[in-house]
Amino acid sequence: MNARCFTFAGGDTGPWRITSTVPVVGAGLPVAARLSIANSDMAQPPAGALWVMRGVASNERYVTVKERASLVAVQPQLGRPEASCAALIPMSKSARWWALTQEERREILEEKSAHIATGLKFLPAIARKLHHGRDLGEPFDFITWFEYAPTHAQAFEDLVGLLRETEEWQYVERELDIRLVRDISE
């Protein structure tokens, strides 16, 4: 039993309706109609699931004490009533990324690519939660879940656009961009 494991299942059930499934880098996924999310390893995915992906809410890897304080001061919780738009972005980085030391990865992620600083600029509009799949042997190293109100839809495009132009993204070898709207209350 893995208490910090979350499973995302694309199929025909769940409170989120999938509006687009775009392969950004590498292989795509079958196009599902709806998404369900469970705080479990969902050993039995819902009947009709076309794909299932898992990740763990883990400890901090990159933020400094100062950066964390800035984030904590403004980052919103998931589940805000007005945040009816979401994005599910699963991705994997290359073997070359994972062979780097922590200090080399931090240098690329923040000092060169401003990943944390860029995310901070879009707070509190865009809520974000990161899940780690690599050590579970999952196909995606990371699964990031974003929630935002329809009025911040352009801000979200700006955020992902900025990140995809960074040096860090040169290490991304697979990425999908799945967009959703919540049309059923949980």
Next chain:
Amino acid sequence: MNARCFTFAGGDTGPWRITSTVPVVGAGLPVAARLSIANSDMAQPPAGALWVMRGVASNERYVTVKERASLVAVQPQLGRPEASCAALIPMSKSARWWALTQEERREILEEKSAHIATGLKFLPAIARKLHHGRDLGEPFDFITWFEYAPTHAQAFEDLVGLLRETEEWQYVERELDIRLVRDISE
């Protein structure tokens, strides 16, 4: 299928004979006679297993580029014929540890506790491999496996003695020290 997952099963089979099972901090484990190790998640542990623990060989978390170069230059492989002694040290750290940022953990682990520098002093005598269990939802955050020749048995005592006196170890809330000898060739 998790290709980097290793399972350690204590029971009545396996090439390693368990000579002692000492709880260092917190709850102990049933005393098993032998240890088997598999590079899999061993969904079906061997019949007669008294305990099973899993961990993943993951990416580097703390070493700098310079430290890694020093380690790589001298660290031995596992499986040396003369290294017939081993230690299996599963441990978990406190919630307080895991709530720290990377830079705070690095500061405690190395700048204050010299964990990496101390390990380096005992190379190439003592081979070491770290497995991460926390994100798998396993009871032990870390499982470290050490191999050394009988002639380096005292060096190994010195190594674990030094580490247990550090500030880092104040964050250890459970630790076992299991010692083994290899009396069956794999």
